[in-house]
Amino acid sequence: MDDDNKIEAELRESFGKGAARKLRAAGKIPAVIYGHGTEPKHVTLPAHETGLLIRKANAVLDLQIAGKGQLALVKDVQKDPVHQIIEHLDLIVVKKGEKVQVEVPVHLEGEPVAGTIADLDSHTLSLEVEATHIPENVVVSVEGLEEGTQIHAGAVELPKGATLVGDPEALVVNVHTPQKVDLGEEAAAETEAEAAEAPAEAAEEAAAE
Numbered sequence: 701m702d703d704d705n706k707i708e709a710e711l712r713e714s715f716g717k718g719a720a721r722k723l724r725a726a727g728k729i730p731a732v733i734y735g736h737g738t739e740p741k742h743v744t745l746p747a748h749e750t751g752l753l754i755r756k757a758n759a760v761l762d763l764q765i766a767g768k769g770q771l772a773l774v775k776d777v778q779k780d781p782v783h784q785i786i787e788h789l790d791l792i793v794v795k796k797g798e799k800v801q802v803e804v805p806v807h808l809e810g811e812p813v814a815g816t817i818a819d820l821d822s823h824t825l826s827l828e829v830e831a832t833h834i835p836e837n838v839v840v841s842v843e844g845l846e847e848g849t850q851i852h853a854g855a856v857e858l859p860k861g862a863t864l865v866g867d868p869e870a871l872v873v874n875v876h877t878p879q880k881v882d883l884g885e886e887a888a889a890e891t892e893a894e895a896a897e898a899p900a901e902a903a904e905e906a907a908a909e
Contacts, residue, residue, distance in 0.1 A: 707749060709763040712742040720787070729786050733763070733772050735793035741765070751786060758802045758834045760794060773800060773831060794831035801828050801865055804835055806856075810843025812875045818842040819874045825853055826866030835859040840873055849875040 712723075712730060720730050728744040729751075743765065753759050754774050763770045772791035779786055794800060803824040812818045825838055840856055854868030 705753060705760060706762045706764060707745055707753070709743040709745050709765045711765065712744050724785065724787065729789055731789035731791055733770065733791040733793060736795075738793060745789065747786065750789070754786075754789075756836050757805055760832060760834065761791065763791075771795065771831065773802075773834075796832050798831045799828050800831045800834070801826060802834055803827075804829075804862075805837045806872060807837040807839050808842055808873065809839050810841045812842045812845040812849075813847065816845075816847045816875050816877050818845065819876065821871040821874055822853065825856065825858075825864065825872070827858065828863045828865050829859075830861055833861060835862060838862075842873060842875065845873075845875045847875055847877050849873075 709731075710728075723730050723744055724747070727747045729747050731743050731745055732740050733743060734740040743763070745761075745763075750761070753761060754777060759774045761772050761774065763772055771794045773794045774789060775792045776790035777786060778788040778790075792800075804827050805824050806820060806822060808818060808820055827835075827838075829835065838856060838858060840851060842851075850871060851873040852868065853864060853866055853870040853872055856864075856872055858864060
């Protein structure tokens with residue numbers, strides 16, 4: 701594990717919304733750690749350091765709790781929908797060498813043939829990987845691909861040590877020619893429709909008088 705992932709965590713004894721608000725005001729994040737048959741541990745983490753580490757998907761934190769190290773995978777991040785402040789973290793206990801199932805983001809690289817676009821249909825892939833070697837993303841090259849090319853999950857080259865656990869037939873990339881919309885024709889159609897409505901409206905007004 702990288703030492704940069706080390707976080708000093710403190711055991712938490714106060715609970716409830718009021719206590720959580722006080723913690724966040726003090727620059728701390730309430731969190732719970734569970735898994736491996738252990739009793740859930742309620743801790744607080746430094747908000748700034750933790751926020752930087754969890755910007756990447758599937759971050760594994762090396763928590764230092766009362767002088768003891770504990771690896772934990774970030775499973776869920778609860779944020780304030782308006783201010784985007786981290787309100788709470790769910791962490792799962794992991795061990796070195798252990799395999800975990802995670803959703804890894806897909807990143808497209810390169811450009812398809814001129815005049816076509818590559819649509820990303822699956823933004824993540826379900827993979828089984830070693831807990832301490834979770835890839836930040838899966839890179840899929842679309843360089844020079846022609847219209848009609850489709851890449852399915854089972855054909856994606858995975859990082860070393862990763863195994864696909866999702867549907868191998870799931871569509872990941874679809875290369876196609878974008879539909880052209882003739883704005884001139886649309887405008888002409890709207891003008892014709894308005895012209896057709898005008899006499900009808902005039903007749904209705906005359907009848908009303």
